[in-house]
Amino acid sequence: MRASLRHLASHTPLTTPNLLKSEPVALLPPIPLYRRVLRSHRKLPRNMRLLGDEYVKSEFRAHRNVENPVHIIGFLTEWQSYAQQLEGDAWRDARMDKGKIDKMSDQQLGQLYELMQTIREKELKENDPEHQGEQ
Structure with a gap:
């Protein structure tokens, strides 16, 4: 900037x-x-x-x-x-405001989805005993 x-x-x-x-x-x-x-x-x-x-x-x-x-x-x-x-x-x-989500571009929505997936994967690795060795 x-x-x-x-x-x-x-x-x-x-x-x-x-x-x-x-x-x-x-x-x-x-x-x-x-x-x-x-x-x-x-x-x-x-x-x-x-x-x-x-x-x-x-x-x-x-x-x-x-x-x-x-x-x-x-x-x-x-x-x-x-x-x-x-x-x-x-x-x-x-929770995220629906108005903000409605204003997001496709790229922003994709980025938000990727962030959500990353968080879920990390939570799965932390909470799933089978994934404990992969950390």
């Missing part, structure tokens, strides 16, 4: 839907947000943290050169919301 667009992201208000605060929260620039998300992963179980860290790193790398301000704001908004959920333990029994 270009430096000129970083300052745009730092001054954009983000409303917090799950909190009862009336004041908007400023949107963090990419690098501080990246660090915040990785820090919030520290309290996750080891296997979830490793998977999450890999995913965060690849997503931020993939969006490094995006120049469309709308995409940048959307990207940063969603990751900041994710970090807030992790910090407040709101993620534990959370």
Whole structure:
């Protein structure tokens, strides 16, 4: 993301839907947000943290050169919301909003499906005695 667009992201208000605060929260620039998300992963179980860290790193790398301000704001908004959920333990029994799923592109849906499959495979390996030797 270009430096000129970083300052745009730092001054954009983000409303917090799950909190009862009336004041908007400023949107963090990419690098501080990246660090915040990785820090919030520290309290996750080891296997979830490793998977999450890999995913965060690849997503931020993939969006490094995006120049469309709308995409940048959307990207940063969603990751900041994710970090807030992790910090407040709101993620534990959370479900993805159907409206967000409906707005996803085919590529995003495919990526979400791949992530789900990876999580299921890891859970199977951890819980299935036959797969214990493969770890």
